[in-house]
Amino acid sequence: MTAGTLRPGRPGAERPRPARLRPARLGPGDVVKVGAVGLRTRPMRAFLSALGIAIGIAAMVAVVGVSSSSRADLDRALAALGTNLLTVTPGNTLTGGQAQLPLEAEEMVGRIGPVEEVSAVGLLDGAKVYRNGKIPKAQTNGLAAYAARTDLRAATGARLRSGVWLTAATQDFPAVVLGSSAADRLGIGHAGTDVQVLIGGKWFTVVGILEPAPLAPELDSAALVGWPAAQARLGFDGHPTTIYTRSRDASVEQVREVLGATANPEAPNEVQVSRPSDALAAKKAAGEAFTGLLLGVGAVALLVGGVGVANTMVISVLERRAEIGLRRSLGATRGQIRTQFLAESLLLSALGGLGGAAIGALVTGGYAVYQGWPIVIPAWAVLGGVAATLVIGAVAGLYPAIRASRLSPTEALAAP
Structure with a gap:
């Protein structure tokens, strides 16, 4: 053994440093599971919050669908009657x-x-x-x-x-x-x-x-x-x-x-x-203007639904401070806490958006059949409505998610 070499166990020898534990990563499936916890534990609150989103999306899809079906019937009539x-x-x-x-x-x-x-x-x-x-x-x-x-x-x-x-x-x-x-x-x-x-x-x-x-x-x-x-x-x-x-x-x-x-x-x-076909075209243009007005009303309803989601998420953060503190104590990072609550907000909005799109499609189909019109539900209306709910869910859940991630474990566990 050469001079200056220290053996383990002897006085003055270097001790091995303990390995730093890295927090477990959350996969996509894990994110969905932890995000659904709040929805499962408070189903009525989640339903009412999603309902606000669903009403807005249903109104928008139904307005676009009924208008499109009406225009399709008008186009069919013009094609049959001639211009x-x-x-x-x-x-x-x-x-x-x-x-x-x-x-x-x-x-x-x-x-x-x-x-x-x-x-x-x-x-x-x-x-x-x-x-x-x-x-x-x-x-x-x-x-x-x-x-x-x-x-x-x-x-x-x-x-x-x-x-x-x-x-x-x-x-x-x-x-x-x-x-x-x-x-x-x-x-x-x-x-x-x-x-x-x-x-x-x-x-x-x-x-x-x-x-x-x-x-x-x-x-x-x-x-x-x-x-x-x-x-x-x-x-x-x-x-x-x-x-x-x-x-x-x-x-x-x-x-x-x-x-x-x-x-x-x-x-x-x-x-x-x-x-005479010009008069029908003018009627079609007036119907499109009225459709724009109704879409504005649907957008307002959607905005109100987004406010409801934000309110639900803020209350959820306040009520679950103990849960947040426990997770932080067990090694969850701020990013994981933020991801959990953001995922919960997105799931809540997505449920409302999908439900609203389905309701809007059913309303359009029923009314078109009653009027004898062809059923036309533009794909962009459904996909755009669901995408809008996800954007609103992300915006509505961002502040509560950041607030939850900033809670320290001691502060959260000490909360009554």
């Missing part, structure tokens, strides 16, 4: 009076090359519609009588709910087809030879009832009689009040530009040309 329908109506004269379309307007419009279908109706001003002669004259129910061409259904895309449409054989006789709202207001559920209504003091047999006409809503509250019958029995002067045209899709805008001058060459400024 190539243009209408021509009389405007106002220079003196402010009501203009009138020429008798030849319908024929002249039909000469436009790209126009494929033309039809018209003429308002019967003095002809009021009643269920029978005992109804007071003032109670018109907002119904109007029109002279109608036999090809009106093809031009407007209107469909029959009951009975038949006017034909070349019936347009000369006192036969009438009622719009959907007109039939409902008159209390008529089906067409038949024994069903009659009073129009302009003359009895007309109800031969048909229409379904709602999205592109021609004025027909819904109308009583439609044949053009010749209106002239012979109701004093119709033959001037059309609305002309409906169908054009080739690629030429709709070109036809729209010349319709006014073609329908009334002498006074094209007294003619109004419109595209």
Whole structure:
């Protein structure tokens, strides 16, 4: 043994240093288990806190889902009805009076090359519609009588709910087809030879009832009689009040530009040309604006739910100080304590988010089925809602988690 070498056990010999114990690492499964402890021990509190999150997410998913389903139904209707329908109506004269379309307007419009279908109706001003002669004259129910061409259904895309449409054989006789709202207001559920209504003091047999006409809503509250019958029995002067045209899709805008001058060459400024599908598009845009408002309400509800989660976590930290102190005494680090409470907050928010997404999807599906719409639930709404809950859970649980990690073992164990 060389000089200066110290043997163990002898005076002056170096003693081996004890190995420093490292805290056990928490795996993902362990984080979930310790995070779920607070939820299992206080289930009612956890349920009520998650409920606040669920209400906000359910509201947001349902609003987006119902709106998307409505838009899908509108798009489906437009695809079926077409967007190539243009209408021509009389405007106002220079003196402010009501203009009138020429008798030849319908024929002249039909000469436009790209126009494929033309039809018209003429308002019967003095002809009021009643269920029978005992109804007071003032109670018109907002119904109007029109002279109608036999090809009106093809031009407007209107469909029959009951009975038949006017034909070349019936347009000369006192036969009438009622719009959907007109039939409902008159209390008529089906067409038949024994069903009659009073129009302009003359009895007309109800031969048909229409379904709602999205592109021609004025027909819904109308009583439609044949053009010749209106002239012979109701004093119709033959001037059309609305002309409906169908054009080739690629030429709709070109036809729209010349319709006014073609329908009334002498006074094209007294003619109004419109595209009914534009009104539906405007309705769609208004629905999107309303959806944005409802999403804001859902976001507020979600924020309130996040405040509830934060409150629950703060109270949980105060109530579990002894548990925190015991874990710190057994070697848990501040990071592990912080991870535990942050995981608990995330689990609480995730439960609320998943539950809310499920509720919102069920509400959307039920309402869409009730309305007869296709069920459309955008994936981004569900995934975005769940992601939002996780963000809110992280923000709401951050302060309580940091506060819990800063408690010293002695301070926590000494707490009453």
